[in-house]
Amino acid sequence: MITITDVAKHAGLSRATVSRVINNRPYVSEEKKKLVRNAMDKLGYYPNSSAQRLRNQKTNIIGVLVPRLTNPFFINIIEGIEKIAAESGLQLLICQTKSDKQKELNYFTLLRTKQVDGIILTSLENDWEQFSPYVDYGPVILCNEYYENATVPMIRLNQYEGSYIGARHLIDRGHRKIGYCGGGSTSGLSKDRKRGLKKALEEAGLSLNPNWIFHKRYSIEDGRELMKEITAMEDRPTAIFTNSDEVAAGIIKESKELGLKVPDDLAVIGFDNQPIAELIEPRLTTIDQPSEEIGEKAMETMVAVLNQQKIDTNLKGLNLKLIVRDST
Amino acid sequence: MITITDVAKHAGLSRATVSRVINNRPYVSEEKKKLVRNAMDKLGYYPNSSAQRLRNQKTNIIGVLVPRLTNPFFINIIEGIEKIAAESGLQLLICQTKSDKQKELNYFTLLRTKQVDGIILTSLENDWEQFSPYVDYGPVILCNEYYENATVPMIRLNQYEGSYIGARHLIDRGHRKIGYCGGGSTSGLSKDRKRGLKKALEEAGLSLNPNWIFHKRYSIEDGRELMKEITAMEDRPTAIFTNSDEVAAGIIKESKELGLKVPDDLAVIGFDNQPIAELIEPRLTTIDQPSEEIGEKAMETMVAVLNQQKIDTNLKGLNLKLIVRDST
DNA sequence: GTGAAAGCGCTAACAC
């Protein structure tokens, strides 16, 4: 392996000077700079990042926790994060929690072992109480998910509003028996979505039937199962509000096998506005989330925090948009 | 920050002994082991990985290059890679090349700056000639894509066969005017897919019409554009063989807007067997690829290489399977 | 079994 010492020798200079050139530090004459550059080229020198990291006590890597890579919504967030990261010369370490509490917590050792300079969380499995002790080991930022009482910066969407306009849409379409398929965790997002729905129902003099509340459904397959469950009920909702386009797509797919018509027999509203929402038939009415945008904001915030800038921890949420298509 | 020195002091022992305990080395008495463990717990000590990496001259990180994270096929490969990586105590650094030649090449600096111990490539933008000089900087393994003349281990699928059975299926259905939408790069995969198609055509006394060959289409949007192009032709194919379910889905979607019937006006065959293939209507006939499996094999090979085991560079390809649904 | 000491490759005071 070629080291800085080799380059120094080859250029007839000291390691300090070579280091200055590598890091674009001032106080090096053009002449010596050229000498160093030549030596580096000739020897094919590349600085050893482990050594740099040990010396500088930072890695320039940010850990990004997502539930799973199969969900386009999180890929979009990553896209936004990556864009800003690249601009700031930071790398990403992408970690799948698989929606597992323990895995999520374990990834905080990245911070403790100094493998990353900070962590961005896009989903939350644990309660804030579980997290809070880990937050001392380095900057942590929440992106998408949030807690009311967390003390770290949170980049969030206006889930309460989003859920409200979705529910209103169903009510305006004449539905009075509305089911809900949502997270059911203790996070702010999860609570706010349910709150928004309830608010809309209440305003219309309706209430949320406990039999029509379904938790922890994420995938297309989950959606299909859910549809089977619903079909088996005596008293069925006429519309269902879901937490993701995947679940909604599963419901629609299964409804066809079951010989039921969407939206006539069951109206379905998704969440995310993924590509699949356009592809499936009937096309999915859904709530569009500016996912890439929150990714960008989260990373910008991380950069600010790493630069010791003070920032507001609880930023106001961005707005969501209802996309009306054919499933409602 | 708590260092090994702190732990040593606290336990009243030397740093060497602490290090032995951390790394489960023999020749430490149970008594002292306990002393060290207690000190580590009490102080909340975690070893600094930059220091470990510098000292050990390895990172235990493998770089994985994929074109983009939005493609489920590559996510599946990653899933397989990750499974074996976890078992071997290795971490993954996932990198998107965005199908950019330069970006792909740039990621090899990860190897040169010792940020990763090895690289797994799942797609190829550059020719083998471009790559070969970089291969000296550390272990490189090809997974999915391959070159005939490459000197690195290659985990591959039997693309020639896969393409052949797909084309045969189309021919058996009575099609004589078959279009092809494929990579068009110099990689073995790209060449073999075209070869398999040509072989099937030849056997049936047909040939590939140059007007019906389309390159570099990857996304749903690309598929829609492609369908528009095809529709605008005077002499149109009656069936099209695509390189991915996304493109195929785009074709189907657009055909509906255009008022054309799949498969009657145009039969479409996909590649990958992604979730979308089941969801879209008509459901997609496609070639199933054991993507997770090649990911696993690739990582197993990487582990073997890192352990200095000799391995065969050009392993025989795994077989592909035709899934017949409604689009053909 | 245990410890002292050297050194992985790099950067940054500090001296000149």
Add this chain to the structure above:
DNA sequence: GTGTTAGCGCTTTCAC
């Protein structure tokens, strides 16, 4: 402007 030197936190001879 440039070089000398110390040290980031860790592991591993080598001596005892």
